[in-house]
Each structure stands twice: as structure tokens, then as C-alpha cells.
Amino acid sequence: MKKLKIVVISDWFSEKMGYAENFLPKALAQLGHDVHVITSTAQVYYSSADYNKTYKPFLGNNIVNDGISKVDGYVLHRLKLIPNSVGMPGIRGLDDYLVKIKPQIIQTLAINSVTTKIAAKYCQKNNCKLFTECHIHASVFKKKNFFKKGLSKIITKCNIFNIVLDFLKFRLNRRQLNFINSLTEICYPIARDVAKIAINNFYVPENKIKIQSLGVDTQLFYPANDFFINNKKSIIRKELGINDDSLLCIYTGRFTRDKNPQCLAKAINYLQNQKEDIQAIFIGRGDERETEEISSMKGCLVHDFVQAEELNKFYWISDIGIWPSQESTSQLDAAACGLPIILSDSIEVVERVSGNGFLYKNNNEIDLAEKIKILKDPVLRSKMSKIGSEKIKNNYSWTSIATEREKDYYKSLENKI
Numbered sequence: 001m002k003k004l005k006i007v008v009i010s011d012w013f014s015e016k017m018g019y020a021e022n023f024l025p026k027a028l029a030q031l032g033h034d035v036h037v038i039t040s041t042a043q044v045y046y047s048s049a050d051y052n053k054t055y056k057p058f059l060g061n062n063i064v065n066d067g068i069s070k071v072d073g074y075v076l077h078r079l080k081l082i083p084n085s086v087g088m089p090g091i092r093g094l095d096d097y098l099v100k101i102k103p104q105i106i107q108t109l110a111i112n113s114v115t116t117k118i119a120a121k122y123c124q125k126n127n128c129k130l131f132t133e134c135h136i137h138a139s140v141f142k143k144k145n146f147f148k149k150g151l152s153k154i155i156t157k158c159n160i161f162n163i164v165l166d167f168l169k170f171r172l173n174r175r176q177l178n179f180i181n182s183l184t185e186i187c188y189p190i191a192r193d194v195a196k197i198a199i200n201n202f203y204v205p206e207n208k209i210k211i212q213s214l215g216v217d218t219q220l221f222y223p224a225n226d227f228f229i230n231n232k233k234s235i236i237r238k239e240l241g242i243n244d245d246s247l248l249c250i251y252t253g254r255f256t257r258d259k260n261p262q263c264l265a266k267a268i269n270y271l272q273n274q275k276e277d278i279q280a281i282f283i284g285r286g287d288e289r290e291t292e293e294i295s296s297m298k299g300c301l302v303h304d305f306v307q308a309e310e311l312n313k314f315y316w317i318s319d320i321g322i323w324p325s326q327e328s329t330s331q332l333d334a335a336a337c338g339l340p341i342i343l344s345d346s347i348e349v350v351e352r353v354s355g356n357g358f359l360y361k362n363n364n365e366i367d368l369a370e371k372i373k374i375l376k377d378p379v380l381r382s383k384m385s386k387i388g389s390e391k392i393k394n395n396y397s398w399t400s401i402a403t404e405r406e407k408d409y410y411k412s413l414e415n416k417i
Contacts, residue, residue: 004409005034007103009115011089012046013039013078014059015071018308018329020109020133022072023217027402029073036101037074040081040091041066047083054254054285058305082114090114098122105409107131111187111202117176120183129412130183131405134202135214138193139326139347140258141201177203185412188212188405191327193348210408213349214329215398216336220309223338223389224316236317240281240301247278247376250318250339252311252330255286255294260325262290265297266365267372272298278372280322283314315339320375324360324368336392340384342371356388 006028010021021037029035045055046062056062066078079097082090095118098106106123108116111132123130181187187204188211189195195211198204224233234244242248249268251261261282268280279299283306285291295302306314311333315321321334321341331352335341341357343350353359358374361367375381394400411417 001406001410003033004105004406004413005101005103006036006105006107006409007098007101008035008037008074009091009094009106009108009119010037010039011091011110011113011115012042012044013037013076014044015076016059016305016307017044018217018311018333019044020135020214020329022308023215023398024107024402024405025074026072026217027215027398028405030399031402031406033406035074036077036103037071038077038079038091038094038097038101040089041078042081042083042089046081046089050287053287055305058285084114091118094118095122099126102126103128104413105129105131107133107405109133109135111180111198111204112173112177116180120180123183129185129409130180131408131412132180132184132187132204134187134189134194134198134204136194136197137191137327137348138197141197174203181205181208184208185417186210186408190214191349212401212404213396214332215401216329216332216392216396217308218336218393218397218399221312221315221333221336222393223385228313228316232313233317236313240303240317242279242281242301242317243277245277247276247320247372248318249278249280249320249322249372250283250314250334251280251322251324252283252314252334253323253328254284255282255290257290258326259323259328260363261286262293263324263363263365263368264322265294265300267368268299269297270365270369271372276373278376281314281318283311312337319381320372321357322368322372325362332392332396335388336396338385338389340375340381340388342368342375354391356384356391 008025013021025035025037041063043059043062051062066080069076080092082092106119108119111134120130181204187208189198190213195209251264253259255261271278281301282294283303294300315334315337321339323331323343325344327347327349331341343353344362345359346362358371360371
């Protein structure tokens with residue numbers, strides 16, 4: 001098939017992270033396409049109030065230099081950031097840059113953004129096809145109801161001007177979304193609950209929805225081989241101060257209240273008080289108070305963020321992956337490495353644990369501890385390990401996702417969508 005020129009637009013980008021903006025372009029480039037990522041000079045989480053304490057030691061400055069570089073087979077273009085008050089950046093000169101590159105396909109990673117609107121305008125004027133994504137799960141979505149907000153202002157301030165302003169903002173935003181959706185070939189929500197939000201809140205027509213999960217780089221994340229288990233696992237555990245025979249749980253990500261790693265720490269503390277030889281390692285960072293709270297629990301070890309390319313060995317030395325709240329692509333990475341996983345019963349992507357893990361009662365550390373105890377059985381863990389790693393390999397690899405996107409891109413250019 002003819003090589004495509006594809007532009008992926010992401011409002012922010014960090015080379016050391018393992019998000020869609022890192023791995024989808026890599027997988028598309030490996031299929032032989034000419035892939036360009038256009039982003040701003042902003043790092044992921046650049047606008048977080050605690051960026052300097054939490055992310056800077058790992059990622060560096062929140063704003064980096066502009067420029068062009070080659071990354072994993074694709075070209076990364078960093079253009080200067082245009083910040084705004086709500087934390088969604090713009091990319092300076094994006095419209096002119098698209099004219100310069102002349103893509104056939106534009107894939108954005110959001111629906112309701114300034115950069116997606118610019119991409120839609122480019123596609124309207126040129127022979128280019130627009131594809132969008134939606135990553136917002138119900139567990140984190142906060143619907144803005146301008147009517148309710150307006151009523152509150154009537155009661156408290158009788159400020160008619162602000163009510164009218166809210167209404168105009170709502171109409172303007174709806175108009176922008178209608179324009180973007182009219183140019184969109186396919187929108188890819190990453191799960192069923194995300195699709196509902198895309199349809200009901202971002203007004204994407206149902207016939208343009210195609211649910212497609214985020215993926216795993218199975219070249220990085222796969223079950224540990226015998227050499228690692230026999231020669232490296234014990235050494236790495238010893239360096240970290242973890243007993244060889246301990247059942248080790250792992251959590252990776254931010255130490256924030258919405259992610260709730262504290263629940264896992266409390267469960268491990270509870271198990272330690274029951275004299276269970278069970279520990280947990282937390283890979284990531286939060287503010288000082290949250291980090292100290294986790295570190296203070298018995299059997300809990302905190303480790304700084306690590307690059308995606310180095311994360312696999314931490315899964316390989318672990319026995320169970322646990323994410324106490326919300327969805328995370330790290331859950332898929334852990335399952336790909338053969339870990340049974342335990343997730344909250346409040347999430348909607350329950351297929352992630354089907355046959356290879358458990359759901360626990362959200363925010364209930366005792367129930368979480370009991371689920372961990374069930375997985376003390378090595379035979380059960382081995383069975384779940386095989387089911388999970390095969391499931392990820394067959395259904396969630398970035399290679400298979402990119403191949404499916406490739407088919408959609410070709411169909412759009414042939415006007416068959």
C-alpha cells in the first residue's frame with residue numbers, strides 16, 4: 001500500500017512518558033508511514049501546581065525548547081506554547097505548519113480543543129482527513145452545567161451579565177464542536193463510558209464513533225523470560241530492599257487522591273499487621289504529604305518515576321498489579337507483563353480484569369486486602385498471568401491498533417467511510 005503522510009497533534013508531550021502520543025506514532029511509523037507529531041513546548045502536567053516538586057525531577061522543566069527531532073521512527077515538532085486560563089494550551093503557528101507539512105491524515109488526541117479546531121479548518125480547505133480521539137472516562141469527567149451555575153449566581157448575586165456570558169460561551173463551544181464533528185471521519189473513544197461522553201457531551205454523531213482502547217507496546221511489556229527470573233529478579237529486589245519470598249504488589253502513576261494509591265498502602269499495612277509477608281512498591285510521585293503518608297505504612301516502598309522503557313523490570317519483579325481508583329494504561333502494561341491485576345469496582349472497563357484479576361469494593365482497604373490474599377495462590381496467579389498476557393497481546397497491542405487505524409485512514413482517502 002502507498003505510504004501515508006500522517007500528522008498526530010498533541011497539546012503536550014513528554015519523551016519519557018508512555019502515553020498514546022508516544023506509542024501510536026511509533027506504531028504507525030513501524031508500519032512504514034511518514035509520521036509527524038506536532039506538539040507544544042509544554043510537558044505533560046506542565047500546568048500542575050505541584051509540577052516542580054512532583055514532575056520536574058523526572059521530566060525536567062515544564063516548558064522546554066522548541067525544535068525538531070527524530071523519535072522512534074517519527075518526526076517530533078515542538079512549537080511554542082500558547083497558554084490559556086483553563087490549562088488547554090494552543091500551539092503557535094500550527095495552521096502554517098500544517099500547510100508546510102501537507103499531511104493526508106490528521107489524528108488529534110482530543111475533540112474539544114483549540115488545536116483540533118485548527119486541524120478541522122485545515123482539513124476543510126485541503127484534501128486531508130480528520131480523525132479525533134476521546135480519553136475522558138466517566139470516573140474523571142465533570143460535566144459543566146451552565147444553567148445550574150447561572151441559577152446559583154441568581155440566588156447569590158443576581159448577576160445577569162455572568163449568566164448571559166455563560167450562555168454565550170456554551171453556544172460558542174457547541175458551535176465549535178459541531179464544526180469539528182462535521183469534518184471528523186471517525187472519533188475513537190477509548191471505552192464504552194468514554195463513547196457516551198463523546199456523544200452526549202461533545203455531540204459526536206453515533207455513526208462516527210468507533211470504540212478503540214488505548215494500547216500497549218508489546219515490544220516493551222511482555223512476561224519475564226526465564227533468564228530474568230533466574231538471574232535478575234532476586235538482584236533487583238535485593239537492591240530495593242524487598243524480600244525474595246514476599247508477595248509484591250505494584251502501583252505506578254501519580255500519588256493523588258483521585259488515583260487513591262493510599263488505599264493500597266492501607267491494605268498492605270493491614271496485611272503486615274496480620275503478619276502476612278506481603279509488600280508493595282509505588283512507582284511515581286505526589287506532593288510531600290501524600291508521599292509521606294504512603295511511605296509511613298508498613299511494607300510500602302516509594303520509588304521515583306521511571307522512563308517507560310525501564311518500567312517493565314519493575315513489573316517483572318512484582319506479583320500483582322493494583323490500581324485502587326480510575327483507569328490507567330499502566331493496568332494494560334502490567335497485564336501484558338503477566339501480572340494479575342486488581343481494580344476498583346467503580347470503573348467501567350471491567351474487561352481488563354476478566355479472567356486475569358479481581359474488582360474490589362472501591363475505597364475499601366479491607367476488601368482490597370482480602371483480594372490480595374486470594375492471589376497468594378501461585379497456581380491461580382500463573383493461570384491469570386497467561387490469560388492476561390495473551391489478552392493484551394491479541395487485543396491491546398499498539399501494533400494491532402495502528403493496523404486498524406491504517407485501514408480506516410485508507411478508507412477515508414477512498415471516501416469509503
